Amino acid sequence: xxxxxxxxxxxxxxxxxxxxxxxxxxxxxxxxxxxxxxxxxxxxxxxxxxxxxxxxxxxxxxxxxxxxxxxxxxxxxxxxxxxxxxxxxxxxxxxxxxxxxxxxxxxxxxxxxxxxxxxxxxxxxxxxxxxxxxxxxxxxxxxxxxxxxxxxxxxxxxxxxxxxxxxxxxxxxxxxxxxxxxxxxxxxxxxxxxxxxxxxxxxxxxxxxxxxxxxxxxxxxxxxxxxxxxxxxxxxxxxxxxxxxxxxxxxxxxxxxxxxxxxxxxxxxxxxxxxxxxxxxxxxxxxxxxxxxxxxxxxxxxxxxxxxxxxxxxxxxxxxxxxxxxxxxxxxxxxxxxxxxxxxxxxxxxxxxxxxxxxxxxxxxxxxxxxxxxxxxxxxxxxxxxxxxxxxxxxxxxxxxxxxxxxxxxxxxxxxxxxxxxxxxxxxxxxxxxxxxxxxxxxxxxxxxxxxxxxxxxxxxxxxxxxxxxxxxxxxxxxxxxxxxxxxxxxxxxxxxxxxxxxxxxxxxxxxxxxxxxxxxxxxxxxxxxxxxxxxxxxxxxxxxxxxxxxxxxxxxxxxxxxxxxxxxxxxxxxxxxxxxxxxxxxxxxxxxxxxxxxxxxxxxxxxxxxxx
Numbered sequence: 001x002x003x004x005x006x007x008x009x010x011x012x013x014x015x016x017x018x019x020x021x022x023x024x025x026x027x028x029x030x031x032x033x034x035x036x037x038x039x040x041x042x043x044x045x046x047x048x049x050x051x052x053x054x055x056x057x058x059x060x061x062x063x064x065x066x067x068x069x070x071x072x073x074x075x076x077x078x079x080x081x082x083x084x085x086x087x088x089x090x091x092x093x094x095x096x097x098x099x100x101x102x103x104x105x106x107x108x109x110x111x112x113x114x115x116x117x118x119x120x121x122x123x124x125x126x127x128x129x130x131x132x133x134x135x136x137x138x139x140x141x142x143x144x145x146x147x148x149x150x151x152x153x154x155x156x157x158x159x160x161x162x163x164x165x166x167x168x169x170x171x172x173x174x175x176x177x178x179x180x181x182x183x184x185x186x187x188x189x190x191x192x193x194x195x196x197x198x199x200x201x202x203x204x205x206x207x208x209x210x211x212x213x214x215x216x217x218x219x220x221x222x223x224x225x226x227x228x229x230x231x232x233x234x235x236x237x238x239x240x241x242x243x244x245x246x247x248x249x250x251x252x253x254x255x256x257x258x259x260x261x262x263x264x265x266x267x268x269x270x271x272x273x274x275x276x277x278x279x280x281x282x283x284x285x286x287x288x289x290x291x292x293x294x295x296x297x298x299x300x301x302x303x304x305x306x307x308x309x310x311x312x313x314x315x316x317x318x319x320x321x322x323x324x325x326x327x328x329x330x331x332x333x334x335x336x337x338x339x340x341x342x343x344x345x346x347x348x349x350x351x352x353x354x355x356x357x358x359x360x361x362x363x364x365x366x367x368x369x370x371x372x373x374x375x376x377x378x379x380x381x382x383x384x385x386x387x388x389x390x391x392x393x394x395x396x397x398x399x400x401x402x403x404x405x406x407x408x409x410x411x412x413x414x415x416x417x418x419x420x421x422x423x424x425x426x427x428x429x430x431x432x433x434x435x436x437x438x439x440x441x442x443x444x445x446x447x448x449x450x451x452x453x454x455x456x457x458x459x460x461x462x463x464x465x466x467x468x469x470x471x472x473x474x475x476x477x478x479x480x481x482x483x484x485x486x487x488x489x490x491x492x493x494x495x496x497x498x499x500x501x502x503x504x505x506x507x508x509x510x511x512x513x514x515x516x517x518x519x520x521x522x523x524x525x526x527x528x529x530x531x532x533x534x535x536x537x538x539x540x541x542x543x544x545x546x547x548x549x550x551x552x553x554x555x556x557x558x559x560x561x562x563x564x565x566x567x568x569x570x571x572x573x574x575x576x577x578x579x580x581x582x583x584x585x586x587x588x589x590x591x592x593x594x595x596x597x598x599x600x601x602x603x604x605x606x607x608x609x610x611x612x613x
Contacts, residue, residue: 015090016066016083023060026052026093027073028576030080035069037121041114042135049118050111052098053575059092066090069118080118087126103445104573106254109261113141143191145268145455146203150184150210152452153462156420157213163424164217173213180209204459211460218427220434222464223472224418224457226450227274227308227439228259229350231569232551233284234589241566241580243288246589247553248442249281250566251579256285256292258443263299265451271458271466273299276309276350276439279335280548286339293339300342306468307336308439310344310367312544313551316379317355318492319507320550324514329367331547345370346469347400350439351377351414353552356490361394371473372402374485375438377414379552383489384408388433389479401479403435403472414446418453418463433476436464509594513546516601520608527608535604542600549593554586 007019029048032038043049049070052058060077069080072092082089099115102108121132136144154177161173183206190198231247238244243252259275266273275296286293299305311317312332317325333344347369349355354376364372372392376382384407392402405411408429409422417437426434440446447453458466467475517539524535548554567581584592 012064014083014086015061015088016085017061017063017078017081017090020060020062022057023075023077024057025054026056026058026098027075028052028054029073030070030093030095031073033068033071035067036133037125037131038069038118039134040117040121040132040136043114049114050095050099051102051105051107051576052093052095053101056094056098058094061090061092069122080122082122082125087128089122089126101575104443104570105575106257106578108445113144116144139196140191143188143199145451147184147188149452149455150180150203150206152449153207153210153456154180156418156453156462157210160214160217160420160423163420164427167218167427168216172216176209176213176216180206180213183209207456207459207462210456210462214462218423220423220426220431222423222461223433223435223467224453224464225272225274225435225437225467225469226262226447226454227276227348227350227437228262228442229314229353229439230255230277230281230442231553232313232548233281234548235284235287237288238582241582243284244566244582246566246586247569250569250582252285252288254579255442256289260292260295263295263305265454266299266304266458266466269455269458270304271454272304272306272468272471274306274308274346274348274439274468276348277307277442278309278314278551279312279332279339280544282339283335297341300340303468306346306470307340307342307344308346308348308373308469310336310347310369311349311355312547313549314350314353314553315355315547315550316353316492316552317360318357318490320510321514323518324510324547324550325363327543328547328550329363331544333367343368346373346473347371348373348439348469349376350441351375352379352441353377354380354492356380356382356485356492358484358486358490359395361392361400362396362398364400365394365398369400371469372400373438373469374402374404376405378493380490380492382491383485385481385483386429387479387481387483388431389473389476391479391482393482393484399482401473403469404483406431406434409434414440414444415448417447423463433472434464435467435469435472506590509591510546510550513542513549513594513597513601516598516605517542517546520601520604523608523612524604527611530611532608532611535607538600538604542597545593545597549590549597554590554593 012018029051031046032043032049034045063078063081065084066081068078072079079092099111102111117136125131183202187199187202187206190202231245231249233243233245233249233252236244245252249255262273265271296305300307310332311328312335315328336342336344347364374382374392382405384405386407387404390402390404391399393399409425412419412422422436453463454466457463521539524539528534565581565583565585567577567579570577570579
């Protein structure tokens with residue numbers, strides 16, 4: 001509809017308002033009015049309810065015979081209103097699409113909940129029921145999450161049936177869904193009556209019915225997980241902005257709160273998570289967030305959170321020499337042990353990272369690893385094999401139990417890791433088990449309906465059993481096949497992430513600092529034996545700077561879009577980004593780290609040489 005188009009008078013009479021044209025820019029937020037229906041949200045008048053894209057337009061209406069539920073921020077134009085003449089509700093904005101653009105925003109869950117309850121209340125009115133004019137209790141809101149989880153699980157069953165319909169009669173699935181729906185209806189009645197024990201019992205029965213539907217369609221035993229991958233965080237605190245960080249940790253307060261919220265989700269029904277946050281980040285978090293670290297330690301001790309990976313930073317190991325490969329593990333494992341009290345047993349790297357080469361099994365064995373996950377996203381490629389588990393053989397013959405990339409199961413982006421098509425692929429290929437998921441960026445809402453599927457699959461497997469890697473390895477049969485992967489089977493693409501014409505500069509800085517530190521260590525050792533002072537702490541801190549600068553986000557930077565300041569990571573992901581935007585940029589920070597390490601090595605050489613000559 002354009003400004004020049006005239007709305008028919010009959011329609012204007014029905015909606016109780018006249019169309020006054022398009023406004024090109026929408027206020028960032030809608031706010032509550034004093035209408036009783038808005039009280040369902042537990043919000044006072046003029047509080048923010050949900051967001052909008054400022055660059056998107058909205059329809060301006062002049063109300064004649066309608067009441068307003070929400071206004072458009074400071075402009076005061078009606079956003080959500082209802083006609084008094086007929087059972088008609090109107091949004092003046094593209095609110096549902098607006099909300100999707102805020103899916104990575106720290107307040108997204110609250111915005112989504114507000115819009116959900118407002119919409120439910122209006123639908124009640126349109127159906128001839130009365131408005132709910134008092135706030136919904138915390139218990140019922142909690143159950144709202146469970147019922148949405150059931151809807152997500154039920155939809156997954158239907159989607160899976162479309163992929164595997166030849167394996168089961170439609171009537172069997174319909175019968176199972178009807179039984180599940182009846183149990184859910186009984187659960188909802190119990191919830192409204194305050195019978196929480198009865199609600200739990202019937203809800204669990206409903207979920208188990210959905211799980212049985214899946215078992216009728218496939219005999220593949222399915223496992224799923226979701227892991228956290230993070231950016232860089234430095235021991236550089238600023239009163240304005242907080243800790244200096246990049247990528248997912250450019251706003252440390254938000255990322256820590258996001259991880260705590262993940263723990264809340266898995267605590268609802270006994271879910272699981274993995275964390276692939278690197279060692280140097282945990283070191284800083286342990287210093288500035290000690291109370292939160294206690295929560296993560298407790299989750300690890302309970303077995304609901306498994307730390308994996310173990311590198312000091314997210315370095316492309318195939319780009320580095322032997323010395324840096326070894327130190328990435330030794331420094332990383334030490335940092336995680338000191339921060340979380342945990343020993344890493346599973347080697348796994350996130351979907352947007354690549355750190356594989358043929359010598360890795362030998363290194364992993366040397367550091368006490370038990371398992372490895374041979375999976376990679378866009379930055380590389382790993383040859384797929386027809387096997388559920390294998391022994392990965394290294395250059396020297398070392399073996400480690402590994403979860404491979406499946407040759408017959410399609411790869412998917414993190415948003416669609418938990419996908420019926422992948423289950424159908426595994427079923428067709430004759431797999432007995434399949435593991436879907438891994439670590440991906442913290443603060444991102446991936447995979448789709450993550451909270452809902454976490455809730456429901458932790459009760460009974462629909463997509464699959466929510467598990468850690470350790471649980472999968474321990475609960476499935478040992479491999480029967482040993483496979484060696486050469487450099488053509490483990491193909492990394494470092495230019496994908498740490499390139500943009502700066503890789504050569506990175507290597508020059510890295511090699512200069514590394515070789516100078518190795519020389520300084522030798523001189524320091526000889527000097528110490530001859531009576532000189534110990535300078536090992538200085539050297540260790542310098543090595544840490546080199547290892548941090550090797551991170552794939554820092555090493556070469558990520559181009560102009562994600563390299564201008566700390567908040568650049570979120571600018572294309574969160575409209576009206578509210579977090580810190582601190583300097584220096586990533587390439588400046590990387591250069592400074594290498595420079596500092598190089599100067600430390602020179603200082604050590606100067607201090608030690610006089611004890612030797």
